[in-house]
Amino acid sequence: MRAVTWHGKRDVRVDTVPDPVIQQPTDIIVRITSTGLCGSDLHLYEVLGPFLDKGDVLGHEPMGVVEAVGAEVTAVAPGDRVVIPFNVACGTCVMCGQGLHSQCETTQVREHGTGASLFGYTKLYGQVPGGQAELLRVPFGNFLPIKVPQGPPDDRFVYLSDVLPTAWQAVAYADVPDGGSLAVLGLGPVGDMATRIARHHGIEQIIGVDLVPERLERARANGVEVIDLRDHDGGDLTEHVRERTGGRGPDAVIEAVGMEAHGSPGAKLAQQMMSLLPDPVEARIMERAGVDRLHALYAAIDIVRRGGTISLSGVYGGMTDPLPLLTMFDKQIQLRMGQANVKRWADDILPLLTDDDPLGTETFATHRLPLEQAPDAYEKFQKKQDGTVKVLFQP
Numbered sequence: 001m002r003a004v005t006w007h008g009k010r011d012v013r014v015d016t017v018p019d020p021v022i023q024q025p026t027d028i029i030v031r032i033t034s035t036g037l038c039g040s041d042l043h044l045y046e047v048l049g050p051f052l053d054k055g056d057v058l059g060h061e062p063m064g065v066v067e068a069v070g071a072e073v074t075a076v077a078p079g080d081r082v083v084i085p086f087n088v089a090c091g092t093c094v095m096c097g098q099g100l101h102s103q104c105e106t107t108q109v110r111e112h113g114t115g116a117s118l119f120g121y122t123k124l125y126g127q128v129p130g131g132q133a134e135l136l137r138v139p140f141g142n143f144l145p146i147k148v149p150q151g152p153p154d155d156r157f158v159y160l161s162d163v164l165p166t167a168w169q170a171v172a173y174a175d176v177p178d179g180g181s182l183a184v185l186g187l188g189p190v191g192d193m194a195t196r197i198a199r200h201h202g203i204e205q206i207i208g209v210d211l212v213p214e215r216l217e218r219a220r221a222n223g224v225e226v227i228d229l230r231d232h233d234g235g236d237l238t239e240h241v242r243e244r245t246g247g248r249g250p251d252a253v254i255e256a257v258g259m260e261a262h263g264s265p266g267a268k269l270a271q272q273m274m275s276l277l278p279d280p281v282e283a284r285i286m287e288r289a290g291v292d293r294l295h296a297l298y299a300a301i302d303i304v305r306r307g308g309t310i311s312l313s314g315v316y317g318g319m320t321d322p323l324p325l326l327t328m329f330d331k332q333i334q335l336r337m338g339q340a341n342v343k344r345w346a347d348d349i350l351p352l353l354t355d356d357d358p359l360g361t362e363t364f365a366t367h368r369l370p371l372e373q374a375p376d377a378y379e380k381f382q383k384k385q386d387g388t389v390k391v392l393f394q395p
């Protein structure tokens with residue numbers, strides 16, 4: 001089959017690799033019809049290289065049609081239309097029982113002390129072949145696949161794999177009080193969708209911050225008060241947000257940026273130097289050292305009102321990142337974070353994926369491309385060129 005594979009920093013290719021096969025009686029094989037490109041894939045593209053091997057198949061936002069099922073699979077059958085969550089979760093362990101699928105005890109990667117395995121996401125998360133491919137092997141076939149109806153276009157359902165539950169969890173964890181205010185840092189797919197879900201939940205004041213004109217424009221068109229970070233290079237973003245929120249700052253901030261935030265040039269240099277070291281050394285340093293660009297997280301800490309909540313969706317990777325604990329403690333900040341527990345939220349979201357399309361899923365993608373164009377799409381998504389906000393590959 002054809003699949004998007006990692007070969008090095010900013011080097012992804014489309015290769016012919018062996019077709020996946022059923023390995024366990026509860027496995028299924030899915031023929032992928034749509035599969036998203038995520039901001040998390042950009043971390044693999046740029047800074048997480050030491051945790052990948054050449055040839056690793058990428059991608060964790062797939063949906064498609066069940067092609068084959070193992071002997072013990074009864075929940076789905078060949079021909080069923082399914083979305084596959086990005087967490088590989090068993091559905092039966094203690095963590096899954098609590099809706100913490102990203103901490104699944106059956107698939108935790110104990111070698112690295114990390115949580116549940118993820119599709120297409122480095123050795124830290126199990127090195128499971130990913131879903132930017134023609135075919136995908138999916139374990140836990142009786143639990144993991146989300147069955148969706150035949151008929152409507154893929155776009156309506158594909159974001160159940162990641163963007164929708166991630167944004168849903170971000171808003172849930174933000175816990176904005178009635179009549180309250182929310183700032184969303186980063187208006188990529190996750191931040192943009194979070195503003196839509198926040199609006200749907202009736203949150204009154206939603207402020208979105210980014211520095212890419214078309215991303216700001218998309219949010220503005222959906223009724224979000226937007227702030228262009230480029231107008232606040234001098235560091236007065238906090239003041240500006242406070243002015244709009246009664247002088248205090250918003251009740252909650254969703255940070256949907258992550259470890260490669262615009263800003264913090266010192267950390268950027270650290271990341272670049274790191275990539276010159278041999279892999280095992282680099283991996284060890286990356287795990288131990290603070291190499292993240294913390295600009296957006298620092299902004300969230302600064303902006304949120306006293307006693308407010310930061311809901312962190314953006315992914316970070318360093319172990320010793322410096323955080324301003326004095327400020328965090330003094331401001332009594334509530335900090336909630338983690339990979340999205342996809343299955344935890346799926347039943348809440350499914351009723352919104354209707355013909356009315358209240359979250360705008362069917363116009364969310366800016367690009368629908370054949371898999372063969374993945375190298376170009378990764379580059380344009382990273383550089384924010386050609387209006388690229390959300391890419392769906394159609395293998």
Ligand SMILES: NC(=O)c1ccc[n+]([C@@H]2O[C@H](COP(=O)([O-])OP(=O)(O)OC[C@H]3O[C@@H](n4cnc5c(N)ncnc54)[C@H](O)[C@@H]3O)[C@@H](O)[C@H]2O)c1
Pocket residue numbers: 038039040041042043162163166185186187188189190191209210211212215229256257258259260261262263295296312313314315338339340
């Ligand atoms: N927690 C989860 O389960 C989960 C799931 C999906 C994605 N993510 C993470 O969420 C983050 C966003 O992902 P995405 O798919 O929306 O991709 P993205 O990379 O396109 O979005 C990031 C956005 O932040 C903007 N930005 C950069 N620096 C900024 C700054 N200092 N202030 C404000 N905005 C800034 C960028 O212009 C971009 O629009 C990534 O870190 C990704 O890894 C987490």
Ligand SMILES: [Zn+2]
Pocket residue numbers: 038039040041060061086162
């Ligand atoms: Zn993702």
Ligand SMILES: [Zn+2]
Pocket residue numbers: 089090091092093094095096103104105106107
């Ligand atoms: Zn589990």
